[in-house]
Amino acid sequence: MKAKKTFLLVMSFMLVVSILAGCIGNKSTEKNTATETKDEKKSLVVYSNSLSNGRGDWLKEKAAEAGFELELVEAGGGDLFNRLVSEKNNPLADVVFGLTQMDFESLKANDLLIPFKPTWMNEIPEGASEKDNFYHPLVEQRIIMLYNKDVYTKETAPKDWTDLIENEKFKGKYHVPGDLGGATNRAVVYGMLMRHVDKNGDLGISEEGWKDIKTFFNNGYKAPEGEDVNANLASGKVPISFTFSSGLPGIEKEFGFEAGVVSPPIGVPTIVEQVGIINKGKDQDTAAAEDFINWFGSAEVQGAWAEQFGSLPVNTKAVEKATDRMKQIGEITTVQELDYTFISEHIDDWVEKIELEIF
Structure with missing residues (x-):
């Protein structure tokens, strides 16, 4: 009888130990799971x-x-x-x-x-x-026209993109986009075209608008492959150019100069x-x-x-x-009001027309 009681006590003790071990194990597992969840990115x-x-x-x-x-x-x-x-x-x-x-x-x-x-x-x-x-x-990103301050003053520099088209003194003095694959180059183009919207015109643009774009490209300087347009701007070889706003500090730092920024009354493409x-x-x-x-x-x-x-x-x-x-730049320039839905619907056709008929 005594041996039987002893056996029951031993079994009870082992059962308690087993339960406690299981609880500890579960808590450990829960802790590990929580840690893994916390660390998971x-x-x-x-x-x-x-x-x-x-x-x-x-x-x-x-x-x-x-x-x-x-x-x-x-x-x-x-x-x-x-x-x-x-x-x-x-x-x-x-x-x-x-x-x-x-x-x-x-x-x-x-x-x-x-x-x-x-x-x-x-x-x-x-x-x-x-x-x-x-x-x-x-x-x-404001698309801004730049000029070399050693060549032009605020008074003699162009005041708008239209000056490049209308004033002969700027002929050959400004960069034009070498291609129209990038967003910045396209913005230069649609910023001008959108001044001449004509729903009855060719691809939604008036005849005058297409004439202006043709003059803009024909009178500008298209840099040959391998030639650095920013180096041209800094040296004064081609003293008028353009860039996206956050690109300007890098240009100025690389070439050690401060460019003038043109702020057209109509605003700048953004x-x-x-x-x-x-x-x-x-x-x-x-x-x-x-x-x-x-x-x-x-x-x-x-x-x-x-x-x-x-x-x-x-x-x-x-x-x-x-x-x-x-x-x-944010203070001295204003944003040109543009219908981007209209631009989105036409930009590919505009680019194709320019590449086929003007480039």
Whole structure:
């Protein structure tokens, strides 16, 4: 009887020990699972044409600190847009940023975007986002005409793009786009063409508008392949040129001079780099993409981006972090009012006409 009681006591003790061990094991497992969840990063494939000059490395590093693991895919604007369209039936990207408002309008028309309202919408100017929230603005690039201050003063320099066409003294003194594949070069063209909209005209443009564009290209200087247009500007060889706003500080630093900036009364064409979520189908989980855009477009991150890369953020709270030169450009130039839906519908035909008939 005594032996039986002893046996029962031993078995009871072993059972308690087993239960305790199981509890400890479960807590340990729960702790490990919690740690793994906490350490797990949100993985995203991000397409962009705005990753050059260290931007991609910077973004990847800062995003990792914020809990994102990014696979970045970089290409030029046109190539990136075409890739997104070609992948429509099997989308690989989660997020795209850097393309212009016209490109995003075309992506929307191709049902490649899904709407989303970022947390920072109240920090950007009213009406800056697409009306149905399919895409939102990040960085503003004003397309500005420049002049060499050793050759021209503010009084003798051109006051508008039309001066280059109408005044013979500027003939051969200004750069014209060497091709129309890039967003900046296209902006120069549509900024002038949109002054001559005629719904009954050739491709929506009046005869006078096409005449002006032809004169603009014929009287300008088209740099041969391998020749640096910025070096020409700095040396005075071709003392009038153009660039996108955030590119100016780099030009001035590289060549050791300060360019004059032309501020036409009508304003300057403006490319606004946008961000959006790619439509990957009805079962898509967009939580990570939304979190990334909320983080990337925030005043803190856009301010740091502006400070690091000399951009002009659309986020009004981030503008204070922009460089003095960017703030100055933002103050001395105004934005040309343009119908980007109309431009988006016609730009490819305009480019084709110019390339076939003028170049």
